[in-house]
Amino acid sequence: MKSISKYLVFSLLIAAFGCKENGNKEERLIPEDTTAQPQTYAEISVKTGGQWEGREYVGGTFENVQELTLPPEHTDHSYYIRYEGPGWENSQVGYRLYLDWRNAIDVFGKKTDTLVLPQVGQDGFDSYHEEAAWGMDILKAGKSLGIGSYGRFMNDSVAHFRNVGNTRAQISNSEASSEVRIEYSDWATGTDTVDLTTMLTIFPEGRFTKATLDLSEPLEGLTTGIVKFENIELFQKQTEGGEWGYIATYGNQTLVNDQDKLGMALFYKTGEVKEVKEGPHDHLVIFNETAEPVTYYFLAAWEQEPGGITTKEAFMNEIDEHLNKLQESGKLEE
DSSP: OEEOOTTHHHHHHHHHHOEEEETTEEEEOSOSOOTTSOSOEEEEEEEESOEEETTEEESOEEEEEEEEEOOTTOOTTOSOBGGGSOEEEOSSEEEEEOTTTTOOEEEEEESSSSOOGGGTTTTSTTGGGSOOSSEEEOOOOTTSOBEEEEEEEETTEEEOSSSEEEEEEEEEEOSSOEEEEEEEEEEEETTEEEEEEEEEEEOSSSSEEEEEEEESSOOTTEEEEEEOOTTOOEEEEEOTTSSEEEEEEEESOSSSOSSOOEEEEEEEEGGGEEEEEEOSSEEEEEEOSOSSOEEEEEEEEETTSTTOOOSHHHHHHHHHHHHHHHHHHSOSOO
């Protein structure tokens, strides 16, 4: 593991100052002059100074690292990685990936337009499930891929990452973007074993993450998707030229309360996709069997974010604009 050097001062400032509630008024303690602060951020934070007791890491304190190779003891709820995996964010939204066999991507809904990840999960392993001044974890991934994660569709279900020889994650931050790179060596599903490298990139503008999946050899059934909920409609659309399409959902599908609204969308290249279908827990986009890299985008839009989208009509207009941009330029980032 290598300690982070770039953005370290920024991380410490947020962790130290953050923001807190003063009665009914939120008091922002981060300095108002943000000209020198980054617009995107990614991190992974692990415990040091403790010890493994079976599958759990006991004691120690969290330390941000630039890269991490998972120890063999690590699994879900090992209390080793802060909020259980890498996180990435911009001013509008945050995401995290469970870096264990589940490998789902979750959503951090943000009530502030500042970068907050360094303070998330510092005051208790799962404290981010409770509403705070910065926001909260708003998506229940369950047995699904969450939003935009990946697995293999086979035998009418999605195989996640139960059998992997080695998993290595790297973090990079720059002025233009922040990225999480994950290398899965010897990922075994069915009778096949492959290597998979994924890159998850967030940019200063937009709620979306750009995902690139690169296999060592062709694999049938590589898939991504969006968690499905009862009574939430699935929307599908393709551009007139047919080069890009999306699946999307909108409605009461968060952990906050029965009225809270969230929109989720996944944009894909139609030429890279074999089919769109329903899985047991997800709306799935299944890719063609190929060893060529595949690229797609996913986004989450929470109504409580500053300047958030609060109606289905506004959400559909937003993702239609994204679809048109993809048809015109082939990318969402500037």
